[in-house]
Amino acid sequence: MKIGVMSFAHTHAVGYTTLLKGMGVEVLTCDPDRDSSVEGEVRGAEMAAQLGVDHVDTYEELFAWGPDAVVICSENTRHRRDTELAASHGVHVLCEKPLATTVADAEAMIEACEQAGVLLMTAFPVHFSPQAAQAKAAVESGQVGELMAALGTNNGYCPVGVRAWFLDPQWSGGGCLVDHTVHVAELLHHITGARPVVVNAVKNQIMHAELPGVMAETGGLVTITYDNGFKASIDCSWSVPQHAPTWGGLTLELVGRTGVVEVDAFATRVGGWDSRHNGRDFWLPFGTDMDAELLRTFVGAVEGRLAGGNDPAPAPDGNVGLLTTAIVQAARESAETGQPVEVSLPG
Amino acid sequence: MTLRVGVVGAGGISPTHGGGWQALGAEIGVYSLEHAPRFAERHGATEYASLEELLGNVDIVDVITPTPAHVEIAKAALAAGKDVVCEKPMARNLADARELVALAEQHGRKLYPAHVVRWFPQYAAAKAAVEAGELGQLAVMRFNRAGQMPRTPWFFDDEASGGIIMDQMLHDLDQAVWIGGPVATVYATETRGEPGAEGGLGDTRVGLVTMTHRNGAISLCRGIWGAPGLPFWYSFQVAGTTGLLRYDSRHETGFQLTRASSAAEDDGSYLPSVTSFDPYAAEIADFAAAFAGGPEPRVTMHDGVEAVKIAEAALESLRTGRTVTVEEN
Numbered sequence: 001m002k003i004g005v006m007s008f009a010h011t012h013a014v015g016y017t018t019l020l021k022g023m024g025v026e027v028l029t030c031d032p033d034r035d036s037s038v039e040g041e042v043r044g045a046e047m048a049a050q051l052g053v054d055h056v057d058t059y060e061e062l063f064a065w066g067p068d069a070v071v072i073c074s075e076n077t078r079h080r081r082d083t084e085l086a087a088s089h090g091v092h093v094l095c096e097k098p099l100a101t102t103v104a105d106a107e108a109m110i111e112a113c114e115q116a117g118v119l120l121m122t123a124f125p126v127h128f129s130p131q132a133a134q135a136k137a138a139v140e141s142g143q144v145g146e147l148m149a150a151l152g153t154n155n156g157y158c159p160v161g162v163r164a165w166f167l168d169p170q171w172s173g174g175g176c177l178v179d180h181t182v183h184v185a186e187l188l189h190h191i192t193g194a195r196p197v198v199v200n201a202v203k204n205q206i207m208h209a210e211l212p213g214v215m216a217e218t219g220g221l222v223t224i225t226y227d228n229g230f231k232a233s234i235d236c237s238w239s240v241p242q243h244a245p246t247w248g249g250l251t252l253e254l255v256g257r258t259g260v261v262e263v264d265a266f267a268t269r270v271g272g273w274d275s276r277h278n279g280r281d282f283w284l285p286f287g288t289d290m291d292a293e294l295l296r297t298f299v300g301a302v303e304g305r306l307a308g309g310n311d312p313a314p315a316p317d318g319n320v321g322l323l324t325t326a327i328v329q330a331a332r333e334s335a336e337t338g339q340p341v342e343v344s345l346p347g
Numbered sequence: 348m349t350l351r352v353g354v355v356g357a358g359g360i361s362p363t364h365g366g367g368w369q370a371l372g373a374e375i376g377v378y379s380l381e382h383a384p385r386f387a388e389r390h391g392a393t394e395y396a397s398l399e400e401l402l403g404n405v406d407i408v409d410v411i412t413p414t415p416a417h418v419e420i421a422k423a424a425l426a427a428g429k430d431v432v433c434e435k436p437m438a439r440n441l442a443d444a445r446e447l448v449a450l451a452e453q454h455g456r457k458l459y460p461a462h463v464v465r466w467f468p469q470y471a472a473a474k475a476a477v478e479a480g481e482l483g484q485l486a487v488m489r490f491n492r493a494g495q496m497p498r499t500p501w502f503f504d505d506e507a508s509g510g511i512i513m514d515q516m517l518h519d520l521d522q523a524v525w526i527g528g529p530v531a532t533v534y535a536t537e538t539r540g541e542p543g544a545e546g547g548l549g550d551t552r553v554g555l556v557t558m559t560h561r562n563g564a565i566s567l568c569r570g571i572w573g574a575p576g577l578p579f580w581y582s583f584q585v586a587g588t589t590g591l592l593r594y595d596s597r598h599e600t601g602f603q604l605t606r607a608s609s610a611a612e613d614d615g616s617y618l619p620s621v622t623s624f625d626p627y628a629a630e631i632a633d634f635a636a637a638f639a640g641g642p643e644p645r646v647t648m649h650d651g652v653e654a655v656k657i658a659e660a661a662l663e664s665l666r667t668g669r670t671v672t673v674e675e676n
């Protein structure tokens with residue numbers, strides 16, 4: 001199997017490339033657009049050399065190589081362009097989250113992949129969290145009764161110093177509302193299947209505001225009302241201090257009539273104190289490699305298509321990418337207007 | 348001089364107040380429509396047959412009745428020249444809360460709402476750290492409170508109690524203000540379980556309240572009135588520009604019992620377990636000291652008004668589905 005990695009803009013490209021190689025996939029990378037990067041960001045052929053993979057300078061060359069699929073790791077606002085390009089070459093797509101920054105873009109991407117008959121998946125690794133699977137099973141077996149509400153958190157470091165574009169809405173579509181709301185929203189969809197109806201959001205730009213290049217919100221709280229009356233709040237803030245022992249994490253508390261189930265998707269770790277860093281915690285994570293599960297699922301689906309099958313894209317697919325994009329679009333509007341916003345979703 | 352306190356009401360919250368006054372060696376009187384003999388026996392209190400009789404024999408009145416009765420009793424006590432402690436919410440609506448404050452000022456008496464969470468050492472520690480600037484500028488806060496639903500019906504009468512937002516979540520609305528400063532806007536949603544569903548399971552409720560603060564911080568409060576037997580717990584996370592604090596009452600308690608059976612035991616309480624600290628006694632000791640001319644406690648009657656104001660805004664948001672602007676003081 002041949003998979004192209006489109007862009008090193010999103011740092012997940014590094015992990016995906018390494019994992020794909022480890023799975024025996026032929027990988028070709030291509031990082032032609034550097035206009036979103038600032039000095040000091042390792043990109044292009046230099047990054048490819050560090051990863052020990054081949055690199056070409058243009059997408060023409062990438063598609064001339066004849067990939068079966070691509071993993072798109074470009075800036076959020078380029079996802080549509082790159083997905084449409086891949087679809088036009090009849091190439092299956094795994095697109096980094098958020099699928100798009102507008103509902104219109106997400107719909108166009110789904111349409112393009114449908115027309116081309118190619119798979120479209122959205123890269124939501126936490127979908128593969130074994131703790132999330134336990135929570136889904138607990139809910140489905142009635143252990144907490146009918147679901148009433150949820151509180152999810154996806155707090156993390158401010159991505160400053162990693163890739164400047166995360167903090168520039170021109171490329172990212174927004175700050176933490178865009179970056180961190182979607183993971184929890186995807187899990188909620190995975191577990192409940194409910195459709196979002198109304199979204200309210202508040203935001204601020206207090207944390208990390210002193211850092212250079214911060215042009216978007218760093219704090220955000222989103223509340224979603226679903227069609228079945230279920231409610232969920234998501235803290236999507238980049239509130240983990242820069243010197244914390246780990247990047248952040250994701251939690252989800254599901255409140256049912258008879259009980260509460262809680263997921264901490266990054267809880268499995270060995271802890272302790274590290275005297276080299278003023279006694280801060282050791283944080284040695286272990287457990288399921290969710291990125292690897294995501295890629296195995298995508299590669300498996302592509303293999304199925306190459307073998308002549310016609311199964312639809314497995315979850316997390318383009319539709320949940322659209323649904324979570326719609327939540328974020330409403331959240332951004334609500335945070336601007338100060339009032340709840342109806343979710344714009346087709347059908 | 349002996350503290351002479353008259354407790355009005357003798358329901359679920361009464362052991363915490365009774366114990367607090369007892370610990371101070373107070374002479375306790377009680378007047379209550381229900382459970383007065385039980386309270387009198389438990390706390391060595393003298394039972395009075397009427398509010399008037401009680402008021403004639405005490406210097407301090409502690410109002411721990413259901414919410415709808417707070418205002419009339421507190422008014423009578425203030426008018427009779429008594430200092431008053433009043434369970435939260437100080438009143439069911441803002442107008443009544445303000446009237447109480449005006450009356451206290453008019454009579455020169457002290458009035459304190461029992462926002463006991465301010466005396467929980469975890470919250471006090473967070474407040475102190477924030478005040479000392481250890482988190483830098485505050486940005487995002489979350490406050491969670493969960494437990495089984497109350498057992499007495501008036502809690503589920505929205506007119507009477509204001510529901511989970513005005514009752515249970517008032518504690519965390521108050522924490523958000525205490526730690527995070529005055530509130531500018533409030534958005535609230537709530538889910539209610541059908542009382543008849545799932546084998547007659549009661550009216551379980553979950554509330555979610557989002558607020559913006561005048562200093563730019565944002566906060567989220569989540570409250571659960573869960574099924575009978577759900578343990579009580581509370582947690583918070585407070586993040587600022589230079590650090591983040593978090594606490595969960597289920598962790599780091601210093602005690603863990605691991606048994607072959609996982610069956611949860613219901614102690615029948617909808618109050619938190621307090622073993623290594625007693626915030627109720629500490630609160631009442633501070634109130635008593637203030638009544639005796641000591642320093643102002645960490646809550647004022649104006650804080651009582653503020654909390655009711657925010658809860659009332661949250662209820663309006665619930666009704667209208669809109670974000671509600673909170674008037675500035």
